Amino acid sequence: MxxxxxxxxxxxxxxxxxxxxxxxxxxxxxxxxxxxxxxxxxxxxxxxxxxxLVSSEQNLIGRTMGPDSQIERDGLFVLEGNILTENDEQGTVTAFGWRSQDPTAFKPGEVAEMSKGRKMTVQEDGHYTLTSPEPMTGSRGSRVFHTVISPPIFTLDNYREVLAAEGIGKSFVNSLTVTIPSTVIPILIAAFAAYALAWMQFPGRAVLIAVVVGLLVVPLQMSLIPLLQLYNKVGGFFGVPAKTYLGIWLAHTGFGLPLAIYLLRNYISELPREIIESARVDGASHFDIFIKIILPLSFPALASFAIFQFLWVWNDLLVAMVFLGNGEDQLVLTGRLREMLGSRGGNWEILTASAFITILVPLGVFFSLQRYLVRGLLAGSVKG
Missing domain, CATH: 4.10.810 (Virus Scaffolding Protein; Chain A)
Structure with missing residues (x-):
């Protein structure tokens, strides 16, 4: 069978x-x-x-050497050089020209008839020869339009430029200074609040839970300015400067608390009731139960929220600009990389290296805590 x-x-x-x-x-x-x-x-x-991993074709514009490099040979004035070497390029020339209207008019080795009796030849390896019956004048060389097939080129220049940028190390430290407390503080506060909402009986508990759920849908942009105004008024009353790390820690704590309380309460409320009741019978207080039982058992949920909060704060720019400022000593890493690009997006190729550098730390946090992520997110979704 x-x-x-x-x-x-x-x-x-x-x-x-x-x-x-x-x-x-x-x-x-x-x-x-x-x-x-x-x-x-x-x-x-x-x-x-x-x-x-494959060769690429590029249409480029280069220049010959200047007239001051010309030599006289057989009654002609000659300029020689390599258009690829002089322009820091690699590859094989497949076509060239001296007019923008027809940049691929000639094949390598052909003679291009230019104005004033000049002639130019460009070889596949980029070597050029420019001859003229009369002395060449001017401060710059002649333009050479050329098509190049280049082999794959890999370089660490983008990383060197980003890591060597002025102030990048200070901005990295600033980001860590902002992110670590902004992750730890809401976890500590939310853990106490979640335990109270899950296991302590007091008037208005259901209303508080509803408020926490409602705050999850409040957009950050809508509450950012009122929160800043409130902080400035309170800080001014106590003589606390406006642009400090304390302000941004409190801001990130306020924005992160609703999700933290919601996530932790769902997890803590599903812990076995027998453990809590046994501890109470043995005379343990709420604080003892929270420290010795709840926190160790709630580590998956704590790690799940830590991942989300760390990623959000590390990549944040808006809150950092509002509460910390744009001074050279205050810029976080995302702000520093934005400043490197300039107002018109120049030097944009460093974006890829910059982005990869910024995700290295969050990736390390994620992979170190990812085994707890699913358990924490599924907390309270099913009944045991």
Whole structure:
């Protein structure tokens, strides 16, 4: 008698394929970001990261050496050099021209007839020869339009530029100074509040729970200015300066508390009642129960919220600009990277390296705590 089949059902295959697709959708952007961060900036500007391992074609503009480098040879005035070396390029020239209307008019090795009797030849390796029957004048060399097929070029120049930028180390420390307390403080407050809402009986408990749930949908942008005004009034009364770390710690704590209390209460309320009652019979106070029983058992939920709060605060720019300021000694890492780009987005190729540098710390936090993430998020969703 056949006890069962070893074949998997089609639904199970669909589930596995769906999970694989979700993993790819989440992983591919990170892979693309890393590949882009180590590519040559010229290749990055014209091709996508998925073409990083194949040669790329680029239409470029270079210049010959200046007239002061010309030599006289056989009655002609000659300029020689390499258009690729002089412009810090690599690859093979496939076409060139001296007019913008027809930048690919000539193949490598052909002679281009120019104005005033000048002639120019460009070889595949970029070596050029420009001859003129009369002495060449001017302060700059002649323009050379050329098409180059370049092999894949990988470099760490973008990382060097970002890491060597002035003030980047200070901004990194500022981000840590903002993020760590802004993660720890709401966890401590929310843990006490969640225990009270889960296991302590007092008037108005249901109303408080409803308020916490309602605060989850309040947009940060809507409450940011009122919170700043309130902080300035209270701080002015007690003589506390406006732009301090204390202000941004309190702001992030206020914005993070609703989610923290909601998440922790769901988890703590599902802990076995028998453990709590046994501790009470043994004479333990609420504080003893919270410190010795609730906190150790609630670590998955605490870790889940810590991941979300850390990621949000680390990547924040708006709250940091409002409560901390834009001074050189106050800029967080996201603000420093924004300043490096300038008001018109110049030097944009460093964005990929900058983004990858900024996600290294959050990735470390996530992978160190991710085993607790699912258990914490599912807290209270099912009954045991």
């Amino acid at each position: 056949i006890s069962g089949s070893n074949t998997k059902s089609p639904l199970l295959w669909v589930v596995h394929l769906s999970v694989l697709l979700l993993v790819l959708l989440w992983t591919l952007p990170t892979i693309g970001l890393f590949v882009s961060s180590i590519r040559d900036k010229d290749q990055l500007a014209v091709t996508g990261w998925w073409t990083a």
